[in-house]
Structures are given as structure tokens and as C-alpha cells.
Amino acid sequence: MKKIMIKDMPNCIGETVKMGVWLANKRSSGKLAFLQLRDGSGFAQGVVVKEEVGEELFAVAKGMTQETSMYIIGEVKADERSSFGAELNVTGIEVISAAKDYPITPKEHGTEFLMDNRHLWLRSRKQHAIMKVRNEIIRATYEFFNENGFTKMDPPILTGSSPEGTSELFHTKYFDEDAFLSQSGQLYMEAAAMALGKVFSFGPTFRAEKSKTRRHLIEFWMIEPEMAFVEHDESLEVQEQYVEHIVQSVLKNCKLDLERLGRDTSKLENVKAPFPRISYDEAIEFLHEQGFDDIKWGDDFGAPHETAIANHYDKPVFITCYPIGIKPFYMQPHPERDDVVLCADLIAPEGYGEIIGGSERIYDYELMKSRLEQHNLSMDAYAWYLDLCKQGAVPHSGFGLGLERTVAWISGTEHIREAIPFPRLLNRLYP
Numbered sequence: 001m002k003k004i005m006i007k008d009m010p011n012c013i014g015e016t017v018k019m020g021v022w023l024a025n026k027r028s029s030g031k032l033a034f035l036q037l038r039d040g041s042g043f044a045q046g047v048v049v050k051e052e053v054g055e056e057l058f059a060v061a062k063g064m065t066q067e068t069s070m071y072i073i074g075e076v077k078a079d080e081r082s083s084f085g086a087e088l089n090v091t092g093i094e095v096i097s098a099a100k101d102y103p104i105t106p107k108e109h110g111t112e113f114l115m116d117n118r119h120l121w122l123r124s125r126k127q128h129a130i131m132k133v134r135n136e137i138i139r140a141t142y143e144f145f146n147e148n149g150f151t152k153m154d155p156p157i158l159t160g161s162s163p164e165g166t167s168e169l170f171h172t173k174y175f176d177e178d179a180f181l182s183q184s185g186q187l188y189m190e191a192a193a194m195a196l197g198k199v200f201s202f203g204p205t206f207r208a209e210k211s212k213t214r215r216h217l218i219e220f221w222m223i224e225p226e227m228a229f230v231e232h233d234e235s236l237e238v239q240e241q242y243v244e245h246i247v248q249s250v251l252k253n254c255k256l257d258l259e260r261l262g263r264d265t266s267k268l269e270n271v272k273a274p275f276p277r278i279s280y281d282e283a284i285e286f287l288h289e290q291g292f293d294d295i296k297w298g299d300d301f302g303a304p305h306e307t308a309i310a311n312h313y314d315k316p317v318f319i320t321c322y323p324i325g326i327k328p329f330y331m332q333p334h335p336e337r338d339d340v341v342l343c344a345d346l347i348a349p350e351g352y353g354e355i356i357g358g359s360e361r362i363y364d365y366e367l368m369k370s371r372l373e374q375h376n377l378s379m380d381a382y383a384w385y386l387d388l389c390k391q392g393a394v395p396h397s398g399f400g401l402g403l404e405r406t407v408a409w410i411s412g413t414e415h416i417r418e419a420i421p422f423p424r425l426l427n428r429l430y431p
Contacts, residue, residue, distance in 0.1 A: 001073070007041035009086040012076045016091070021046075022123070023068045023099075025106060026061075033061040035090065037072065042256075043125060045079075046072060046088040053091060060093050067099035067123065083256055111415060118422060129257035130418055133250055133411045137403065138202075140249035141223055144242050145200045150225060153192045153199045155185030160381055168209045181206040186398060187330075187385050189226040190361060193396055194388060200225040217404055217416060226398035232332070232342040232360040235397035236318060239346060239356055240273040242401075243316060247271040250410050263412040267349065270315050277318040280340065283309055300326045307351040316355070320344040329371040332360040332395075352409035358399025365389035 003018045024043065025036040035046040048061040064070070073092035078085060104120055114121045121127055145152070158172070158179045169180040185201040192199040205222045225242075227235065247268050250258070258265055278286070283305075284297050290308055295301070301309075301319075310317060321340040324333065331341035343359035362368045368389045372382055379386070407419035 005041040006037065006039045006044045007084075009044060009076050009088070010084050013078050013086060014076065016073065016075050017088075018071060018073050019088075020096075021070060021072055023064050023066060023070070024123070024125070025066060026064065028062050033058065035061060035064075035072075037088070038123070038125075038128070040128075042084070043128075044084075044087060045082065046074060046090045048090045048093075052089075057093060060095065061090070064093075064095065065099050065102065066105070067102045067120075069096040069099075070094055071096065083259070111417075115417060122421065125260055127418065129254075129260040130407065130411050130413055131421065132257045133254050133261075134403070134407045134419060134421075136250050136254050137246050137407060137410065140246040141202065141242075143249070144245045145225065148198070148238075150198045150200045151192075151196045153189060153196070153201050154203065155182065155188035155201050157182050157204065159183075168207050170206050170208045183207065184222065184400060185224050186226070186400065189224055189398060190385070190396065191388060193226040193228045193398070194392070194394075197229075198225070198227045217420060220405075220420065221403040222400045223403060224398065224400045226361075226396060228394050228396045230397045231395050232344075232397060235358055235360065235399060236277070236320075236344055237273070239344075239358060239399055240275045240316075240318075243275075243346065243356070244271060244273045246406070247410060258411070261411050261413070263410075267314075268410065272315070275316050275318055275346070276313050277320055277344075278309070279320050280322045283319050286312070298323050298325060303351075303353060306347050306353050310347045310349050310351065310353075313349065315349060317347050318344045319347060327359070329375045329377065330359075330361050330368070332362050333367075348405070348409040350409065350412075352405060354402075355406045355409060356399050356401045358397065360395065360397045363389055363393040363395060365393070 001016060001018050002012065004012055005019065006021070019039060021037040021039045023035060024038045027034050031050045033048040035048065037044050037046050048058060050058040071094040072088065072090060074088040074090040076086055077089050079087040103117055104114070104124065122131065158174055159182050160179060169183055172179050172181065182205055184205055185203060189199055189201055201224045203221065204219060206219050209218070225238070227238070251265060251268055284295065287295055287305055287308060292305060292308065295305060309319065320343065321334060322343055324339060324341050327341050327343055331343050334340045334342055341359060345354045346356035347353065348355045362371065365386070368386055372379065372386065404416050404419040407413070408416045411419070413419055
């Protein structure tokens with residue numbers, strides 16, 4: 001007998017098969033039991049007909065509790081009502097382990113309750129779909145950068161300083177020295193780009209920030225490319241090509257998952273390069289025209305401001321050339337202005353906020369040294385980074401994409417915490 005997974009059922013019509021599954025839900029009448037089955041690859045319905053299987057097996061089917069694990073045997077039949085065109089006519093059930101008092105029932109539960117039971121909530125249809133979308137974004141990320149000549153590099157998670165020059169870092173001890181959980185792998189990627197030309201990292205980053213918004217996490221994953229001999233405008237082209245690639249890959253490969261999430265895919269189908277671009281100056285002017293009197297030139301944008309700008313377009317929009325005073329020390333100044341830098345934030349539609357931040361990097365030694373001094377950063381801690389500006393420095397650019405916020409946007413998820421598999425306790429304390 002062939003042993004298959006749920007995803008294989010459409011290719012096994014008419015065959016008797018065996019599957020290892022969990023019972024997601026069930027309903028029954030006097031003569032029929034409908035079992036909603038899952039195995040990680042998908043969801044399917046198993047139909048148990050009392051007259052065909054007998055009293056004993058039918059009683060087993062009716063008595064199973066939610067999330068009971070089993071081996072199930074049956075004939076795969078075509079079913080146009082199914083999301084993928086097949087269901088199982090059950091002929092045998094071998095219970096492996098009965099679940100007891102499973103806490104997440106089909107009724108509505110609050111977000112905090114579900115987060116407290118995240119280890120079980122992952123089994124639900126919605127969370128299954130979100131994780132499938134997340135996985136596809138990761139797969140498409142590697143595909144894009146591999147096909148475009150990038151080399152994957154792995155920066156350290158424990159670092160001696162902050163690339164952003166902030167104090168929002170988790171402190172620890174590395175033997176007798178101070179160390180911090182990484183806020184970004186960018187500075188290491190810049191060093192790698194000077195060796196390999198085009199590189200990218202993909203790993204966990206941390207912010208010791210007690211944020212109380214739906215947009216922020218304390219632990220999240222970042223994709224951070226750096227590119228030698230690439231200037232600001234060229235970097236923007238890479239960014240929009242990358243975002244287009246991951247969105248179109250999800251549309252192509254996660255159709256059932258997006259349907260399960262109720263995602264309006266028409267809003268994603270239009271995500272194709274080029275993306276609109278407006279300067280920070282133009283954004284401030286636009287916001288004033290829209291009645292926002294709570295922001296002035298030199299302020300950073302808040303969520304309402306980004307949402308207003310995003311709603312004016314039907315695809316992601318770049319906001320370029322922010323004031324030098326609200327951006328990190330390493331950003332290259334504008335060649336014609338001393339008050340803004342060559343940078344851009346990519347704002348996702350539908351109120352999901354910034355998904356990418358990037359810039360051209362400073363490569364002039366004296367300028368970098370003066371910026372480190374202006375930001376009161378330790379010359380000893382940044383000596384190796386400053387050294388890059390002396391040893392064959394070149395124009396170079398890079399950016400960082402936050403995975404969870406991108407997952408939330410593409411999947412249409414209301415809360416960013418649903419986009420990370422196992423949020424830490426601190427992420428629940430500061431929703």
C-alpha cells in the first residue's frame with residue numbers, strides 16, 4: 001500500500017493509500033462522519049460511511065478528539081468541492097495518540113490567548129497558510145539573490161557595537177567583554193562586499209525597544225544585501241526587482257494559502273517594478289496638503305503618515321533622501337545638498353509600513369571618521385569598519401528587508417506577531 005501525504009492526493013485518484021494525519025475537526029450524522037485531516041502538507045476531508053466500515057470503526061471515528069494523531073487508510077476520490085480536487089473515502093483508522101483537552105477549539109479566541117498557546121496555534125489553517133507564505137518568501141529570496149550573483153554570508157549574532165549607533169541593544173557578556181545581540185549584520189556585509197562584490201545575509205536581529213504597536217517585534221529576521229560599485233539609484237532598482245520577485249512567487253506558488261487567508265490578490269498582482277518614488281521633501285508637502293499638521297521638516301514619519309502616503313499609490317512607494325539628522329551615521333550625503341542623505345525607505349501598501357530601509361554608504365575615510373565622532377561612537381570599536389575606507393574603498397549600497405513585516409503584508413495578516421513562528425515572551429508583553 002502506498003504511503004502518501006495530503007498534498008499528493010490529487011495524483012492518486014482511485015488508489016488506496018495510507019497517511020499519517022491529525023484530526024483538525026470533525027462533524028457527523030447518523031451514518032456519516034466527516035473528518036477534517038491535516039499532515040503539515042495540507043488539509044483534506046476524510047469521509048467515513050458507517051455501512052461500509054461497520055459499527056466499531058465508525059464509533060472510533062465519531063469518538064476521536066480534536067488533534068488526535070492516527071494512520072488512516074482509504075481510497076482517494078475526486079471531489080470538485082475540495083480546494084485541490086480530492087477527498088479520502090476512509091476504510092481504516094489506527095489511532096496513535098489521543099489528544100486531551102486541546103485548548104484551541106473552533107470558537108473565537110483572543111490574540112493573547114493564542115500567543116500564549118503559540119506552540120499549538122501553529123496547527124490552525126490560518127497559521128499554516130501564513131507559514132507557507134513565509135516559507136515561499138524565504139525560498140524566493142534565495143532564488144533571487146543566487147540568480148543575480150550574490151553570495152550568502154553569515155554575520156555574527158553577538159557583536160561589540162551597534163551599526164545604528166543606538167542604545168536599543170540587548171546586553172550580555174562575552175567572557176570578560178561587553179557584547180550585544182545583533183541589531184543588524186550590515187557593517188559585516190559591507191566588509192564582505194569588498195571581498196565578494198555582491199553579498200547578502202539572512203538571520204535574526206534584535207531590538208531592545210518596548211514597542212507597543214502592531215508593527216514591531218523585539219526579535220525578527222532580516223535579509224540584508226550589500227553591493228560594491230552600486231550607487232543609490234541602482235540599489236533602488238535591485239530592491240524593487242527583489243520585492244516584485246517574492247510577491248509574484250507567492251502569487252504563483254501559494255494560491256491555496258492566500259485563498260485560505262482571504263487575501264485580496266488583486267492588490268498583489270499590481271506589485272511590479274518600477275515603483276513610484278517621492279522625496280522626503282515631497283512627502284512632507286503631501287502630508288501638509290492632506291491636513292497633517294503634526295509633522296514638520298526634520299521629523300521622522302509615524303505610522304499614520306506612512307499609511308497616508310502609501311494609500312495614495314497602488315503599489316509600494318519609495319521615500320528618498322531623508323534629513324541627515326534622523327538617519328544613521330554611515331549614509332552617504334547627497335552630492336548637491338548637505339542636509340539630506342542618499343537613502344530610501346520602501347513603504348508597503350495597505351498600512352503595513354516600511355518593509356525596506358537602504359542607502360548608499362559612505363566610503364570616504366575622512367568623512368566616515370568625522371561622522372563617527374559626531375555620533376560619539378567609539379573609534380576603537382569601529383576601527384575595523386573605518387579601516388574599510390582606507391583599503392580600496394568604492395561606492396557601495398545596501399538595504400535591509402524585514403521578513404515578518406513583509407510576510408504580514410503579503411499574507412494580509414492583521415498582526416505582525418502571526419508572521420513569526422515562535423515569538424518570544426517579550427513580544428507578548430509589548431503587543
